[in-house]
Amino acid sequence: MPLSPADIVRSRYARTLSAFAAGIVLAGCSAAGTAGSSTSHGAGPSAVKVGLVYSRSGPLAAYGKQYEEGFRAGLDHATHHTGKAAGHRIVVTEQDDAGDPAKAVSEAKTLIGKGCRILAGSTDSGVALQMAPLAAQNEVLNISGPAATDAVTGINKYTFRSGRQSYQDILTAGSLLGDAKGRKVTVLAQNSAFGQANVAAVKTVLGKQGAHVGSVLAPPSAGDLTPFARQVRSGRPDLVYVAWAGASAPALWTALDQQGVLDSSKVVTGLAGTASYPVFGSAGSKVSFLAHYFPGAGKNTVETAMLDGITEAGGTPDLFSPDGFTAAQMIVHAIDSGSATDTTAMATALEGWSFEGPKGREQIRAADHALLQPMFTAGLTGSGASVEPRLLTTVPRSATTPPAKKLAD
Structure with missing residues (x-):
């Protein structure tokens, strides 16, 4: 950036x-x-x-x-x-x-x-x-x-x-993943409307590109996330798409790093708020980020x-x-x-x-x-409290346009 x-x-x-x-x-x-x-x-x-x-x-x-x-x-x-x-x-x-x-x-x-x-x-x-x-x-x-x-x-x-919307996130992630044909993709998310929407979007977008998409869903109230990280690792996915929101994110990334998920699979996630940047620590360099927004991107x-x-x-x-x-x-x-x-x-x-x-x-x-x-892709640079995002690409709105729906009455 x-x-x-x-x-x-x-x-x-x-x-x-x-x-x-x-x-x-x-x-x-x-x-x-x-x-x-x-x-x-x-x-x-x-x-x-x-x-x-x-x-x-x-x-x-x-x-x-x-x-x-x-x-x-x-x-x-x-x-x-x-x-x-x-x-x-x-x-x-x-x-x-x-x-x-x-x-x-x-x-x-x-x-x-x-x-x-x-x-x-x-x-x-x-x-x-x-x-x-x-x-x-x-x-x-x-x-x-x-x-x-x-x-x-x-x-x-x-x-x-x-x-x-979630579909735009997935299309942005697709720009980072390359060829998805024949790849095994696991969506790690909370069992909530947000998480389920992401699972559906990944299945729709990457599934159409030939990927085999599964999911691991954790209760939003879960405190210990290690079992879910182990479940992801045991599935041996080529790609892990993480869709997570809320205060439990630090515990999630600690669990994924400790269980070796970040080293065994390519991991893609959305870039959250500035408070989350230091949470990744050394793991930040192992993660690919799609970004809705961060200050300076526009x-x-x-x-x-x-x-x-x-x-x-x-x-x-x-x-x-x-x-x-x-x-x-x-x-x-x-x-x-x-x-x-x-x-x-x-x-x-x-x-x-x-x-x-x-x-x-x-x-x-x-x-x-x-x-x-438009959407963005980013990487994290720096360490500790000095971690900040670096803009990699601006993905034009034409490349992140979800399929049109019929407007309900």
């Missing part, structure tokens, strides 16, 4: 946090780990109410934080620091779903009842799969966040996504605006910062080019929209609302 995050984060758009807050009303922002309150008083009749329901606590809290910080920066950038779209003040209410689908649905229903016509934020795939039907039932615009399950794409006309002015906005507000750019930033871009475009109240018009405005995002040029496919976007 030619430039470190510190090198590229510049003070081009220096603004204080108080000035930002004056432009965009962030209502109900509670302390970390607790749910927010209802929307603030004095919003005014012309306000557009947006409900941000995401993992402020729970297993994916770190990802939720990245999303939320990106969203704030994106809203500031997309509204040109005014907090308004088409003359309407944007009022955001944050709620913590703690990664619990039932809690997320309950909070979303409350927000809808209080006039929110736009929902955003799903960090967890299980949550996303429950939020989408709710949005359709209530005819509210739903911008799903980091949740990667492919099932969100095409699920209904009111649901879009601001991040990547190399464009929008990414610079995102990095500046997050750091000026006291945050830290990371893996899912673009998901929040892009969600804000989408919401502002939906209001500017669609309507402040008509969610069907909002959805129509988003369909087919092509725009410059933090990762590069992106497009919302009208047919099924897939977010077509």
